[in-house]
Amino acid sequence: MNNILIIGCGLLGSSLLRRIHKKKIAKKIFIYEKSKSNILKIKKLRLPCIVIDKLDKGVVNYDLIIFCTPMSEYKNLILKINNFISSKTLITDIGSSKIETSKLIKKYLKKNIYWTQSHPIAGSEVSGPEHGKENMFQDRWCILIKEKTTKKRNLNILNNFWKKMGSKVIVMTTEKHDKIFSITSHLPHLIAYNLVKSAQDFEKKQNYDLIKFSAGGLRDFSRIAASNEIMWRDIFFNNSNNISKAIDLFIKNLTEFKRDINLKNNKSILKKLIQTKRVRSKILKLKQDINKPDFGRV
């Protein structure tokens, strides 16, 4: 490719930038980033890119535009790029939910422009270009979204692109994507936030200094609950239907656990505690985690 534009150069945007540069995928990489503090970091880090300060009638024809901002910024950005974009440009994004973005694209993006959604399963609890890294997507899944209007050619281009990023690519619909990730990612994050919130409420009420004893479990959740709040608000709002159902299932199961505990129902609780181990074995078998005991990170 000649020109790639990355909109939003935080943790993942800057990781794409680093990898695109390393693998020589584009002659020029352009960055549009609204945060002045991020721009300063990008310059200080000497990331190999051209920072543009306006998204308007460009002189550049982009082969690929990648949206790496929180999803709540998409609408305004679409309205801006509509002014200069041509049908030669392929657009993608790395957002964590897909149905709402699909609606937005249909409603606001100029006709005859193609946007095929991506979702690389990568990230961390930290944000910002200083934490990005070239191998962020290595051996991670990347979901490509196929809709009725999706061109096979565009899927192929993005498939090649993500493979060069190091990812394993899989194609699914927006509906399937949003259901799966409501359970494997969105609910776990919400639960982590909720657990930390509950610990705070408890600490306030009891006036106990309990955080210092967090090594027994709370600590691991607090890490997840330190993730970027704008990104997660957007995900929770965009995938609210599926997350709402996931919460209901979660509360139903937790209420059953509570009953088992209060009634000391040995058979029922042991069955559950043993069953969950099977998921762990499966996760290890699928190499989604390493089989190394965790004694706390020190």
Place this chain on the structure above:
Amino acid sequence: MNNILIIGCGLLGSSLLRRIHKKKIAKKIFIYEKSKSNILKIKKLRLPCIVIDKLDKGVVNYDLIIFCTPMSEYKNLILKINNFISSKTLITDIGSSKIETSKLIKKYLKKNIYWTQSHPIAGSEVSGPEHGKENMFQDRWCILIKEKTTKKRNLNILNNFWKKMGSKVIVMTTEKHDKIFSITSHLPHLIAYNLVKSAQDFEKKQNYDLIKFSAGGLRDFSRIAASNEIMWRDIFFNNSNNISKAIDLFIKNLTEFKRDINLKNNKSILKKLIQTKRVRSKILKLKQDINKPDFGRV
């Protein structure tokens, strides 16, 4: 000390054994372990101890007995040691809940024998003597329980003992202990089990192969939910009152999160997502975790 008896030589019992040996705290270390497979492992590992196969009238006077079994085994073990124990022996344990054990001791332990409870905040999702390690308790908190009947002399002995294990010691009541750990440890484990159970239910219902996409959050919970089921059943049953209240608080907060999500209440949700970050900062400040981003363990 001359003789220490460790009852139950799994992950934590074998870690104590290794450290006691290294620090030369006792002339002889005795092990009572009912699992034949664990005894084979102990012998294969050549752990420096004398394995005894019966808990009956012993010829040995123990200075210290440490219970390292699941708490559901305490009662039977107490009835056995009652046959040979003398008031020269101090007893402790490493159980994760304290009120029920305190009742058990009062009810079943022979009079004039002292048992002062300990709770080292250490462990992992793996079990068995092969995973034990000499520095398991290094820089970890160890809670000592002070009750009305607790002798200051015994607290001092155990304080010294745990300091030699590498721990930082703090003294509290059974009530305070069980409240604090219902939130910082017991609820987080239950939540992890419940999340994995919910993912299994969802997978069964939807017939989606979702475990392979677990890197987005579910993975970290599955590790915690792989912990020993007998140990955790005992903790959930023994601390059921506090855990039950913690579940209620958790469900109340989760229901509020759900309402925020469904109503897209921006102000309310952002307040919560930002507040939880403060707990993370506090945990890092208190050195309960390392300040290193986690991109997934590979």
